Amino acid sequence: MALTSKISLYDCQWPLGFLAEKDRIAKGFGGELVAIHHVGSTAVSGLAAKPEIDLLVVVSEHRGEAARNAFMSTLGYVRGSDLSVGHHFYRRDVDGVRTHKVHVCTGGHEQIGRMLRFRDLLRQDGDLRQQYQDLKLRLEASNRQGIGEYLAQKAPFIAAVLERHPQ
Incomplete structure (x- = not known):
């Protein structure tokens, strides 16, 4: 079973894709919006990734969910x-x-802290970035059950990195 998309080499257009999408979705969060961050592998220069832009939206509270869901649906x-x-x-x-x-x-x-910390550690440490990339490519090549299997098999690596580098 395939992942949601195939891992590809880093694309310098990913940060631009994030900025464009950030502007599109920000309008749907109104006064509850605190920040929007680019996270995930597409946020790490030089790292191969599934070409899926991950956005982390921080809100003061979840309110108006029906209206937010409707807005996001229009996008x-x-x-x-x-x-x-x-x-x-x-x-x-x-x-x-x-x-x-x-x-x-x-x-x-x-x-929030976990996603930002892991992203920042990958940005700062070339050896760690390479280890993570190698793991992702191995997991993609051996994957039989789709994205759930892939995510579950990456989780121990991510947890170990974050444990070694507490806030």
Whole structure:
């Protein structure tokens, strides 16, 4: 079973894609918007990645969810299952290919720090970046059950890195 998209070499257009999408989605969060960050592998220069732009939207609180869901739908997003309490998820596919993922977390949610810290560690450490890239390519090559398997197999590596580098 395939992943949501194939891992490809780093593309210097990814940060520009983030900026364009950031501007598009910011309008849907109004006064609750605190910040929007580029996270995930496309946010790390030089790192091979599934070409899916990950955005982390930090909000002061989750309010007006029906209106937000409707707005995101106008941009082509589908609301997925909540990943945890206070962590909402949206995905956008174009012609059957995943292009964007939006994580919406309330300020102080533990995932905010985890996503930003892991991204920053990968940006700062070339050896770590290479280890992570090698792992992702191995997991893609051996994947049989799709994205859930891929994410589950990456999780121990990410957890170990974050444990070695506490805030």
